[in-house]
Amino acid sequence: MIIVPGPASTDLGLKIGHLLKAKVIPVEYKRFPDGESYLRFTEELENENVVIVQTTGPPQDSNLIQLLLMIDAARDINAKSITTVVPYVAYARQDNRFRPGEAISSKTMFKLFESLRVDHFITVNFHSSDILNLLRIPHENLSAIPSLADYMLNKLNLIGAFSLAPDEGAKKIVEESSRILGGEYGWLKKRRDRVTGKISVDLVSVNVKGKDTIIFDDMISSGSTMISATNTLKALGARSIYVACVHPLLIGNSRERILMEGALKIVGTDCIQSPVSIVSIAPLIAEALRRRFRV
Numbered sequence: 001m002i003i004v005p006g007p008a009s010t011d012l013g014l015k016i017g018h019l020l021k022a023k024v025i026p027v028e029y030k031r032f033p034d035g036e037s038y039l040r041f042t043e044e045l046e047n048e049n050v051v052i053v054q055t056t057g058p059p060q061d062s063n064l065i066q067l068l069l070m071i072d073a074a075r076d077i078n079a080k081s082i083t084t085v086v087p088y089v090a091y092a093r094q095d096n097r098f099r100p101g102e103a104i105s106s107k108t109m110f111k112l113f114e115s116l117r118v119d120h121f122i123t124v125n126f127h128s129s130d131i132l133n134l135l136r137i138p139h140e141n142l143s144a145i146p147s148l149a150d151y152m153l154n155k156l157n158l159i160g161a162f163s164l165a166p167d168e169g170a171k172k173i174v175e176e177s178s179r180i181l182g183g184e185y186g187w188l189k190k191r192r193d194r195v196t197g198k199i200s201v202d203l204v205s206v207n208v209k210g211k212d213t214i215i216f217d218d219m220i221s222s223g224s225t226m227i228s229a230t231n232t233l234k235a236l237g238a239r240s241i242y243v244a245c246v247h248p249l250l251i252g253n254s255r256e257r258i259l260m261e262g263a264l265k266i267v268g269t270d271c272i273q274s275p276v277s278i279v280s281i282a283p284l285i286a287e288a289l290r291r292r293f294r295v
């Protein structure tokens, strides 16, 4: 197999290649004066099992188009197979038509990958695993939650900490983390206004008084979800509050706002490179590629 890290995941691609002792080839990349992307593989890929690693966090549109250009070019020059590793899939959150006329962007993403004939698709904590099942190419949805929980346990000594999901959608995540941390888990009831995006949390009863707590979620975007969960935990008397997420998009000053609200530390992964990307998903991806290529 040959690993090709795209411009958005250069470090991650190199780490994966290093763990697998696989050949890594860089792409030549530049932007034209009008903003369009130029990409070129720097070595022959004909008849090779090509693994393209490219996340599609902000700036989503250009990272996504670079990914599509790489897949199509690899197909065009007769790669034997194309595996795409897309740790964060942009546009995955809109998976339904909530208001008449809305575009269902997650479905559009799937159509793109299918039409470019990707052979195998690997992602991490895709926003909704049920929706991912609509993707009609073989795919794997890996979970980085055990790696995050391991870090909380072994590096921050949060043995037995309470795992909190900021909404019911993240319930599976905290079931997973609590198995590693050995503490209880619970979730809040969050509502988001479909037009303004404003969120509110219903009154809940989670028993966190005097406990170390960790809020786990798949992603932090504006930070509003984590901020309101942090406030709820403070009001309920938690002893300490930590925040963990797989995809740290961290738009604007969300990181500072979450910390100012009282969270002691934010821990994220390198699914998206950010100042809180402390935990690497490279071992998780390398293991999946070992299984796929039996190496």
Ligand code: R5P
Residues within 6 Å of the ligand: 166, 167, 169, 170, 217, 218, 219, 220, 221, 222, 223, 224, 225, 226
């Ligand atoms: C929602 O369903 C997701 O799991 C996250 O809770 C949400 O997308 C985070 O967004 P924000 O940081 O803007 O509140």
